[in-house]
Amino acid sequence: xxxxxxxxxxxxxxxxxxxxxxxxxxxxxxxxxxxxxxxxxxxxxxxxxxxxxxxxxxxxxxxxxxxxxxxxxxxxxxxxxxxxxxxxxxxxxxxxxxxxxxxxxxxxxxxxxxxxxxxxxxxxxxxxxxxxxxxxxxxxxxxxxxxxxxxxxxxxxxxxxxxxxxxxxxxxxxxxxxxxxxxxxxxxxxxxxxxxxxxxxxxxxxxxxxxxxxxxxxxxxxxxxxxxxxxxxxxxxxxxxxxxxxxxxxxxxxxxxxxxxxxxxxxxxxxxxxxxxxxxxxxxxxxxxxxxxxxxxxxxxxxxxxxxxxxxxxxxxxxxxxxxxxxxxxxxxxxxxxxxxxxxxxxxxxxxxxxxxxxxxxxxxxxxxxxxxxxxxxxxxxxxxxxxxxxxxxxxxxxxxxxxxxxxxxxxxxx
Amino acid sequence: xxxxxxxxxxxxxxxxxxxxxxxxxxxxxxxxxxxxxxxxxxxxxxxxxxxxxxxxxxxxxxxxxxxxxxxxxxxxxxxxxxxxxxxxxxxxxxxxxxxxxxxxxxxxxxxxxxxxxxxxxxxxxxxxxxxxxxxxxxxxxxxxxxxxxxxxxxxxxxxxxxxxxxxxxxxxxxxxxxxxxxxxxxxxxxxxxxxxxxxxxxxxxxxxxxxxxxxxxxxxxxxx
Numbered sequence: 001x002x003x004x005x006x007x008x009x010x011x012x013x014x015x016x017x018x019x020x021x022x023x024x025x026x027x028x029x030x031x032x033x034x035x036x037x038x039x040x041x042x043x044x045x046x047x048x049x050x051x052x053x054x055x056x057x058x059x060x061x062x063x064x065x066x067x068x069x070x071x072x073x074x075x076x077x078x079x080x081x082x083x084x085x086x087x088x089x090x091x092x093x094x095x096x097x098x099x100x101x102x103x104x105x106x107x108x109x110x111x112x113x114x115x116x117x118x119x120x121x122x123x124x125x126x127x128x129x130x131x132x133x134x135x136x137x138x139x140x141x142x143x144x145x146x147x148x149x150x151x152x153x154x155x156x157x158x159x160x161x162x163x164x165x166x167x168x169x170x171x172x173x174x175x176x177x178x179x180x181x182x183x184x185x186x187x188x189x190x191x192x193x194x195x196x197x198x199x200x201x202x203x204x205x206x207x208x209x210x211x212x213x214x215x216x217x218x219x220x221x222x223x224x225x226x227x228x229x230x231x232x233x234x235x236x237x238x239x240x241x242x243x244x245x246x247x248x249x250x251x252x253x254x255x256x257x258x259x260x261x262x263x264x265x266x267x268x269x270x271x272x273x274x275x276x277x278x279x280x281x282x283x284x285x286x287x288x289x290x291x292x293x294x295x296x297x298x299x300x301x302x303x304x305x306x307x308x309x310x311x312x313x314x315x316x317x318x319x320x321x322x323x324x325x326x327x328x329x330x331x332x333x334x335x336x337x338x339x340x341x342x343x344x345x346x347x348x349x350x351x352x353x354x355x356x357x358x359x360x361x362x363x364x365x366x367x368x369x370x371x372x373x374x375x376x377x378x379x380x381x382x383x384x385x386x387x388x389x390x391x392x393x394x395x396x397x398x399x400x401x402x403x404x405x406x407x408x409x410x411x412x413x414x415x
Numbered sequence: 416x417x418x419x420x421x422x423x424x425x426x427x428x429x430x431x432x433x434x435x436x437x438x439x440x441x442x443x444x445x446x447x448x449x450x451x452x453x454x455x456x457x458x459x460x461x462x463x464x465x466x467x468x469x470x471x472x473x474x475x476x477x478x479x480x481x482x483x484x485x486x487x488x489x490x491x492x493x494x495x496x497x498x499x500x501x502x503x504x505x506x507x508x509x510x511x512x513x514x515x516x517x518x519x520x521x522x523x524x525x526x527x528x529x530x531x532x533x534x535x536x537x538x539x540x541x542x543x544x545x546x547x548x549x550x551x552x553x554x555x556x557x558x559x560x561x562x563x564x565x566x567x568x569x570x571x572x573x574x575x576x577x578x579x580x581x582x583x584x585x586x587x588x589x590x591x592x593x594x595x596x597x598x599x600x601x602x603x604x605x606x607x608x609x610x611x612x613x614x615x616x617x618x619x620x621x622x623x624x625x626x627x628x629x630x631x632x633x634x635x636x637x638x639x
Contacts, residue, residue, distance in 0.1 A: 220495035221424050224517035228430040231520045234583045234633050235437075244632035248585075255587050258517050293594065296568070296606040 004152050011148060015141040022137060027130040034122045035098065039079055042100035045115040053106045053113075076103045081119065095120055158182035162191060169198060171205040172271065172394075209268055216265040223258045230254065263384045266324070267371075270391045275318040283313045283347050290326045297334050298343075303356075307345040314349070315415060321392045328385040329354045329411055336409065353412040361409075365402040416531065419460040420444040421451040421477065422493065423470050431464070434520040435527070448472030455481060461534075462489040462527060465510070467501060475508060482509040489530045493518070519588035521579040528578045544577050545639075546623055558621035568593055569614045576627070576637035585634040611635065 001009075078101055083094040099116040158180040169177045177198045179191045230251045233239075239247070269275065291298070291305065298305060315322065333343045333356035341357035367373045369390035374383030393400045399414040418440050422428045425446060432442040443460070445451035448471040455463070455477065463481060467474035474492070481488050492505045495516040502513045511533070512526050532540050532551055542549045548557040554570055556563045565573065575592050576584065586604045593610075615627055628636045 217495055220516045221427065224495075225424060225426045225430070227517045228427060228434070228520050231583075231585070231588070232430050232434060234585070234630075241631050244630070248632045251585060252587070296594075296610075300606045300609065 004149075004156060007152060008145070008149060011145060015145065019134070019137050019141060023130060023134040026133050027126060030126045030129055031123075034126055038098050038117055038119070038122060039100065042079070042098065042115045042117060046100055046102050046113050049113050049115070050102075050104055050106060050111075053111060076101070078102075082116070084116070096123070098122075155184065158184070158187055159190075162187075162194070166194065171198075171201050174202065174206070176202070209271055212264060212268045213272065216261045216268070219261050220258070223254060223261065226254050227251065227258070260382050260384075263382060263388070267384065267388055267391060270321065270388065270395065273395070275321050277318060278316050279319055280314050280316050281319060281322055283315055283352065284309050284311060286319075286322055286326050287330075287345060287347065290323070290330050293327070294330055294334060297331075301334060301337060302340045303334060303337055303343055304340075305343045305345070308347075309345065310348040313347050317392075317396060321395075325389050325392050325413070328389050332356075332385055332411070333409070349415070351412055351414045353410055355408050355410045357407055358409050360404055360407075361402075365404070368402055369400070416462070417441045417443070417458075417460045418462045418464060418527070419451070419454060419458075420464045421469070421474065422464070422466040423447060423468075424466075431520065431523065434524065438524055440527075448474075448477065451477055452480065455484070459485070460488055462491065462530060464491045464493055464523075464527075467492060467494045467505070475504060478505065478508045478510055487534075489534045491523075491526060491530060519585070519591065521575070521582060521584050521588050522592055525575055525578045525592065542574075542577055544580065544626075547573075547577070547618070549574060549577060558618060558623040561621050563617055563621050565614065565617060568610050569617070572610055572614055573618075576635070579637070580626075581636065581638035583630050583633050583636050589634070 080099055080101070082097050082099045084097050086093050086095050096119045097116040098119050099114060102113045102115075104111050104113060161180040165177055165179060177195060179194060182188060182191065230247055233247055234244075234251075287307070287309065330343070330345075333354050336358045337343065337356050338358060344353075344355045346353045346355075361368065363373060369386050370383075371387045372383045373387075390400060392398075393413060396415075401412055403410045403412075416439075418435060420428050420431055420442060422431070422444065423446050428444045428446065432444060435442050443454065443458075445454050448469045451469070454460075463477075465474045465477060469477075474494075478490060478492070481490055486509075490510045490512075492502075492510045492513045493516060494501055494505075494513070505513055511530050514523060514526055529551065540551070542551065546559050548560070549555075551574060554567075556565055556570065556573060571593055572589065575589065586607055589607055590604065593607075611627065615625055619625055624639075626637050626639065628638070630636050
């Protein structure tokens with residue numbers, strides 16, 4: 001849920017709740033106050049009547065019955081709401097009255113004094129006041145709500161704008177993040193922290209890249225010396241078989257090291273965008289060239305290669321990078337194939353798929369493209385080939401994925 | 416044949432010199448820009464092996480100097496940088512070939528030989544090793560004057576062996592020479608063996624002596 005939406009919803013929910021509570025509250029308070037006033041009035045009326053009985057005794061107007069006396073009721077005083085039957089202008093009607101019943105012993109006689117007053121007017125009054133107050137509250141809530149929407153949008157605008165910049169930020173692009181200036185202190189602080197963070201990130205990333213490149217680079221020369229000397233040593237006539245074996249394994253290890261080094265260097269070069277120039281390449285030609293290079297390997301494993309190539313599919317890319325991608329995909333398809341397996345290559349303007357028979361992976365498809373991740377049963381490779389492929393795909397915004405079905409691996413690139 | 420090696424790593428220079436001297440090249444070396452400039456002005460060389468990264472200057476400037484003063488000199492660039500830019504720049508400035516560190520000495524030798532062939536004989540030069548005769552330009556191999564039908568790979572394999580005769584060649588160096596180093600299937604050297612076997616068989620049926628030897632644990636050697 002979006003922040004503004006969340007705020008709006010919460011606001012609305014509480015407003016409605018408060019609106020109902022306060023309306024009811026106001027209604028009851030008003031009603032209470034008015035009833036109280038009415039009761040006081042009734043009491044006052046009763047008191048006047050009582051006074052009259054007391055001092056003007058005997059009552060001139062009332063003929064006093066004395067059935068109450070028989071009941072020997074104690075003095076009481078109570079209010080109640082009661083409905084009275086009335087006929088007003090020929091219309092039968094029950095009207096609500098507030099009634100005070102008082103039983104009092106005055107001058108040795110028990111009287112019941114009932115005073116009542118119509119509540120209809122009061123009720124209408126309370127309702128009218130409550131309604132108008134409620135309407136006022138409603139209006140207030142609505143106004144504040146809309147002001148809130150408009151204002152919140154304005155206030156949060158830099159936040160959303162910067163969120164977008166942050167989303168689009170990538171250390172690999174090597175561009176500093178551009179944040180929208182704001183007058184709000186919290187956002188200002190946020191911007192400062194973000195700028196600091198991304199700057200640090202960029203500089204760390206660049207240092208790391210530089211380090212990788214420099215380290216690999218500096219290793220080339222000592223490796224060259226090592227290998228040359230070993231090759232030189234191999235020419236010696238006086239070597240024993242044992243020595244030869246030792247030299248050979250040192251040599252192989254140094255070869256592996258230099259290969260690893262070269263691959264890492266290639267990766268960091270791709271990252272440093274050193275292969276920037278583009279050409280329009282005919283995908284088919286690249287694939288056929290690479291297949292020719294791999295001819296011996298394909299033949300050695302007795303792999304059958306079939307393809308479904310779209311003849312004029314073209315792609316804009318750096319020729320070296322595209323060669324690397326195709327070479328790694330085909331190389332992989334051969335390496336992780338079994339004897340007498342098959343490879344199938346499909347191309348079109350929008351995608352390229354290399355499929356090959358082989359055992360299922362022991363690692364997940366996603367981690368396959370990570371550096372140094374490799375299937376456990378291929379110890380000789382570095383696990384960098386697919387990392388290179390992925391890197392190139394990232395640079396050109398191509399999508400690559402791996403799937404496994406019917407004992408076939410499929411690597412697809414969507415341009 | 417006089418070769419000038421311009422390279423600041425003394426260890427590497429020594430081993431390169433030793434290897435090339437065995438091939439009857441006369442080797443001299445310069446370990447910095449200044450020294451190299453000095454030697455290039457004072458003496459004549461057939462080939463210069465040039466490292467681009469020198470402690471006191473850029474090898475590409477030396478290349479410019481060579482190409483203006485001594486346009487006939489062959490130049491082979493050696494660089495630790497496997498960068499396309501440097502390579503193109505070097506070749507544009509008139510370098511004849513480019514090799515990246517680390518390299519095999521046999522590969523270096525092979526490149527120098529092919530450079531010499533191109534330079535001195537305009538490619539019309541046959542290499543003769545006893546009864547075997549190779550025309551690198553026309554890619555024809557003859558044994559006792561009878562043509563042998565070789566595949567491309569077999570041809571390059573034979574040429575590589577003959578250029579580096581009496582040398583132990585590792586499987587790695589052969590693989591790199593034939594397939595380049597972009598292909599990383601080093602765990603499978605069977606195919607080298609296949610090509611070797613076919614080549615041996617083809618040469619043998621034309622009556623050539625089998626000069627190929629397997630050197631236990633190391634690789635192969637071509638020689639008497």
